[in-house]
Structure formats: structure tokens, C-alpha cells
Amino acid sequence: MAEILGLGLSHFGGFMFSDEEMSGRAKARLEDGSLPPSLDHPSKWPEGMREEWGNDEGASFASRHREQYFNGLDRVRKALDDFRPDAVIVFGDDQYECFREDLVPPYCVFVADEFLSKPYLRARGLGGDTPNVWNDPFDMILKTPGAGDIARFLLNALLENDFEPSYSYKLPHQDYLGHAFTNTLMFLDHRRSGWPYPVIPFAINAYGSALIRAKGGLVNKATQGAMQRNPDPPAPSPRRCFDLGRTIGKILSESPWRLALVATASFSHGFLTEKNFFLYPDMDSDRLRHGELAAGDYEKWRGLSIPTLEDAGQHELVNWLPMIGAMHELGQKPEYCELMESYLMNSNKCVAVIPPR
Numbered sequence: 001m002a003e004i005l006g007l008g009l010s011h012f013g014g015f016m017f018s019d020e021e022m023s024g025r026a027k028a029r030l031e032d033g034s035l036p037p038s039l040d041h042p043s044k045w046p047e048g049m050r051e052e053w054g055n056d057e058g059a060s061f062a063s064r065h066r067e068q069y070f071n072g073l074d075r076v077r078k079a080l081d082d083f084r085p086d087a088v089i090v091f092g093d094d095q096y097e098c099f100r101e102d103l104v105p106p107y108c109v110f111v112a113d114e115f116l117s118k119p120y121l122r123a124r125g126l127g128g129d130t131p132n133v134w135n136d137p138f139d140m141i142l143k144t145p146g147a148g149d150i151a152r153f154l155l156n157a158l159l160e161n162d163f164e165p166s167y168s169y170k171l172p173h174q175d176y177l178g179h180a181f182t183n184t185l186m187f188l189d190h191r192r193s194g195w196p197y198p199v200i201p202f203a204i205n206a207y208g209s210a211l212i213r214a215k216g217g218l219v220n221k222a223t224q225g226a227m228q229r230n231p232d233p234p235a236p237s238p239r240r241c242f243d244l245g246r247t248i249g250k251i252l253s254e255s256p257w258r259l260a261l262v263a264t265a266s267f268s269h270g271f272l273t274e275k276n277f278f279l280y281p282d283m284d285s286d287r288l289r290h291g292e293l294a295a296g297d298y299e300k301w302r303g304l305s306i307p308t309l310e311d312a313g314q315h316e317l318v319n320w321l322p323m324i325g326a327m328h329e330l331g332q333k334p335e336y337c338e339l340m341e342s343y344l345m346n347s348n349k350c351v352a353v354i355p356p357r
């Protein structure tokens with residue numbers, strides 16, 4: 001009988017690199033002179049952020065933050081291994097990687113029997129040829145099995161149910177999965193026990209109004225100005241993503257497979273939070289969202305508007321909506337749901353396990 005497991009995690013790339021690098025975004029903002037006088041020195045930052053900065057520019061906190069996150073990941077991986085899925089569907093954003101000026105679908109299923117990732121050869125303000133926590137060679141290529149047949153089944157069934165996802169048999173613009181999927185695969189196997197599960201990457205245009213104008217929301221002195229003018233068309237609404245998830249939950253619960261749905265995204269991102277001068281995330285809003293999620297109060301998330309998410313720098317929360325919608329449809333509640341807060345490390349992270357009933 002079909003069963004569906006819901007999981008949630010962050011794909012914050014900073015966890016892959018050294019403690020010293022994790023606060024790199026904040027350091028870059030200090031150095032490029034783009035912060036206002038009220039925030040242009042760590043002594044002026046909010047109290048929690050100053051504590052994280054400490055006397056070593058955040059390195060000690062980075063170690064604790066990673067440990068907390070990796071411990072949460074252990075719970076996710078155990079749930080996954082105990083469940084033994086036939087495939088894992090990962091909902092993640094494309095941050096000006098596969099989708100650029102020439103075509104931006106609201107959401108897109110990648111259909112293939114194998115995917116390649118280059119975890120360390122990306123430009124996201126971190127990484128490149130700096131050491132990583134696994135001591136992997138920086139040009140390492142990860143091969144992950146896909147689940148083309150299940151992806152095609154899902155596409156057919158969604159169209160029969162009046163949803164029209166885009167699909168792609170080939171990754172556009174690059175031969176490698178984007179950061180959301182790549183980092184998720186790295187984190188789900190962070191203990192290096194091996195990764196046997198076929199995946200279906202399900203890309204969502206979470207960056208919406210910031211996608212083209214700020215090249216996926218990468219904030220530096222040049223793009224900060226762009227972030228404040230000429231928004232691109234927005235992301236698909238939380239309502240639509242939730243209803244998409246409800247339909248996915250219904251379709252898959254009537255399928256022959258055991259499937260895991262993985263939502264991958266941090267909550268509020270500092271570099272997307274204009275009211276905090278693109279420096280630190282919206283703590284209050286993330287605590288609210290976490291409380292709703294942990295209580296299984298999923299419809300609160302369905303009722304969020306895109307302007308509300310964007311005001312809080314929570315653009316990527318739409319990655320969580322399809323999984324949450326499916327859990328709502330199937331009546332499944334979180335067994336584990338932890339918010340891991342950080343002012344300094346760009347975002348608050350949430351890790352969740354929502355088992356079958």
C-alpha cells in the first residue's frame with residue numbers, strides 16, 4: 001500500500017564549509033560598505049547577532065549551529081531509512097541556475113534516470129576551492145539515481161487533475177542540479193552511509209520578484225539597488241503550491257509506491273529581508289511560521305500572501321508548501337519539528353519529520 005513520508009530541511013550551503021566561512025555573507029556586507037550607519041559595525045547589531053559574532057567573528061557559533069543542524073538531519077535520515085522509500089521527491093528553488101531570462105516556469109519536474117551534481121563548483125558567496133567539512137576534492141561530481149517512470153506518472157496524474165507543471169528531460173543552462181537539490185543530497189547523506197534512493201527534483205520559482213533583477217537574490221552592492229526596483233513576476237502563490245501538494249498527496253496515496261516528499265528551504269533569509277537591510281532574517285515571523293507548522297496548523301500557511309512572505313524574506317517557504325499541502329490532505333502531523341535560529345548565518349533553519357499515520 002502506498003505511504004507518504006513528509007520531511008523538511010534547509011539547504012544552507014554554509015554548513016558544507018569551514019566555521020570561519022559560515023558568516024561570510026555578513027562579513028562581505030561589512031566590507032563592501034553597503035550597510036547603513038545604524039548597522040555598519042557588529043557593536044550596533046541586534047543583541048542575539050552580537051552574541052553569535054562573539055570574539056571570533058561567529059566561528060564558535062558556526063560550529064554549534066552546524067552540530068544542531070546535523071543532529072536534526074540524523075533524525076530525518078533515520079526516518080527515511082526506516083521508511084525505505086521507492087523514490088524521494090524534493091521540492092526546491094532554482095536560484096538563477098537552470099531558469100534564467102529565456103524561460104521561468106512557476107514549477108518544473110525534472111525527469112531523468114540519473115542526475116549529476118557539482119557540490120563545490122558554484123558561486124554562492126561560499127565554497128569554490130575552499131576546504132569542505134568532508135574533505136572532498138572540490139571538483140567532485142555526485143551521481144544520483146532518478147525516478148523517471150514515477151516522475152512521468154506524477155506529471156500525467158497532475159494534468160488529469162487540472163495542474164499543469166512544466167517538465168524537463170534535460171537540465172537547462174547547466175548539466176548539474178542547482179544548489180537546492182545538490183545541497184539537500186549532500187546533507188541527507190552527511191554521515192556518508194550512502195544514498196540508495198532515486199530522486200525526482202521538483203523545482204519551484206521561489207525567488208519570483210527577485211529572480212532576474214537580483215540574479216536569484218544574491219545581494220552585494222550592485223544587486224542591492226536592483227532588489228529595490230523593477231520586481232519580476234512573483235512566485236506561484238502559497239495557496240496554489242499548497243493545493244498542488246494536496247493533489248500530489250492524493251495522487252501518490254493511490255499509487256503503488258512508498259514515497260518521501262522533501263521540502264528544502266531555510267525560513268527567512270537575511271539577504272532577502274529588506275526591512276533588516278538585507279543583513280539578518282525576520283526572527284519573529286519565522287517563530288510564528290514554525291509554531292504553526294509544529295502544531296500541524298497547515299492552513300495558516302496556505303493563507304499567506306506573496307507580499308507577506310517577501311516582507312519577511314521568506315521567499316523560499318513556497319518550497320515547503322507542496323509537502324505541507326500533501327500532509328494536510330493525508331492528515332499527517334509533525335513528529336519532529338525544530339527551528340534552528342541564527343541572525344548571523346543568513347537564515348533560520350527548520351528540520352521536520354512528518355510520518356505516515
Ligand SMILES: [Fe+2]
Pocket residue numbers: 011093095179180265316
Ligand atoms: Fe535556495
